[in-house]
Amino acid sequence: MSKRFTDTELFENKWFRKLPIKYKCLWHYLCGKCDGSGVWKVDFDLAEFLLGEHFDENEAFSKFEGRVRRITEDKWWIVDFIKFQYGCLSLASKPHKYVMKIAESHGLMGELESMGVVVSQSEHKGTVRKRVTEKVRLQVYSDDCYKCQYCLEHKDHAELVIDHIIPVSKGGDSSRGNLITACVKCNSIKWDNTPEELMSKIERENLVPLIGLPTVLHRLSKGLDTLKEKDKEKDKEKDKEKDKEKEPKTDPDFEQFYKAYPKKKAKVDALKAWKQVKGMTPPIADIVAAVEAQKKTEDWRKDGGQFIPLPATWLRGGRWDDEIQQTKTAPEKHYFN
Numbered sequence: 594m595s596k597r598f599t600d601t602e603l604f605e606n607k608w609f610r611k612l613p614i615k616y617k618c619l620w621h622y623l624c625g626k627c628d629g630s631g632v633w634k635v636d637f638d639l640a641e642f643l644l645g646e647h648f649d650e651n652e653a654f655s656k657f658e659g660r661v662r663r664i665t666e667d668k669w670w671i672v673d674f675i676k677f678q679y680g681c682l683s684l685a686s687k688p689h690k691y692v693m694k695i696a697e698s699h700g701l702m703g704e705l706e707s708m709g710v711v712v713s714q715s716e717h718k719g720t721v722r723k724r725v726t727e728k729v730r731l732q733v734y735s736d737d738c739y740k741c742q743y744c745l746e747h748k749d750h751a752e753l754v755i756d757h758i759i760p761v762s763k764g765g766d767s768s769r770g771n772l773i774t775a776c777v778k779c780n781s782i783k784w785d786n787t788p789e790e791l792m793s794k795i796e797r798e799n800l801v802p803l804i805g806l807p808t809v810l811h812r813l814s815k816g817l818d819t820l821k822e823k824d825k826e827k828d829k830e831k832d833k834e835k836d837k838e839k840e841p842k843t844d845p846d847f848e849q850f851y852k853a854y855p856k857k858k859a860k861v862d863a864l865k866a867w868k869q870v871k872g873m874t875p876p877i878a879d880i881v882a883a884v885e886a887q888k889k890t891e892d893w894r895k896d897g898g899q900f901i902p903l904p905a906t907w908l909r910g911g912r913w914d915d916e917i918q919q920t921k922t923a924p925e926k927h928y929f930n
């Protein structure tokens with residue numbers, strides 16, 4: 594038998610006070626029967642059998658307004674369960690890790706993060722996502738004038754949550770542009786939907802329209818435009834970098850030297866050497882002239898030019914200054930008939 598905390602002030606709570614007695618029982622039943630993350634596998638047959646009362650599922654759901662969410666057809670989630678039982682979940686705590694594992698199996702981690710219930714970054718997903726800090730949370734509330742942006746009603750701090758306009762599960766992040774103030778009730782209606790999906794859900798299920806939703810949609814498209822602009826800027830920067838890469842890394846003088854030099858080996862090293870000696874070299878014309886002169890020497894001509902130094906060695910050695918020993922060049926052979 595596992596043990597759980599119970600709220601000693603529950604009976605003073607206005608919402609709870611108004612509940613018919615059988616729903617008070619049902620609430621206790623749910624809080625006891627849910628799993629470690631507050632998820633109850635909906636089974637009214639069993640609940641009715643054990644509590645000896647008949648329940649209407651939809652009525653029960655509406656009685657627990659906003660405190661319970663349908664995460665799938667047959668799963669209800671007690672939204673504040675984790676916060677109440679464990680406070681903030683931290684990866685540093687083994688029991689918390691276990692709770693996170695269960696929560697993750699229900700796809701609740703993103704929601705817990707947006708509620709500020711998970712302390713550590715979501716390493717469990719292999720991604721590092723910025724947590725919504727208390728400072729950011731208060732800033733968002735204040736920017737939105739403590740008003741739920743979906744129903745546009747002013748609420749107490751305790752009834753407000755931070756909503757990720759694009760849910761974390763659908764790629765939304767915790768950047769400022771994706772955060773908005775929502776009341777517990779609207780947030781439970783929005784659940785894991787994008788604003789567009791929420792719009793269709795409201796139409797499909799004939800729910801009371803959320804008067805702030807069009808503005809949220811507008812805000813989103815504006816935010817997306819800004820993101821697109823940012824992407825364009827990023828692309829431009831990338832193009833610039835590419836252009837830089839395209840820029841010749843060599844210089845024309847070097848190319849002229851290399852063209853003249855008879856041994857074309859290790860060009861990269863030669864260029865490196867060129868850059869090292871640059872500033873000490875005579876004008877390029879003199880270098881080319883030196884190369885041309887040395888080409889004619891015996892040393893460079895003999896044995897198929899195997900004694901010609903590598904261009905890098907030649908440059909590093911400052912060989913343009915070499916004295917040229919005019920050796921007799923092999924007489925050119927002329928054939929006469």
Ligand SMILES: [Zn+2]
Pocket residue numbers: 741742743744745746775776777778779780
């Ligand atoms: Zn609301």
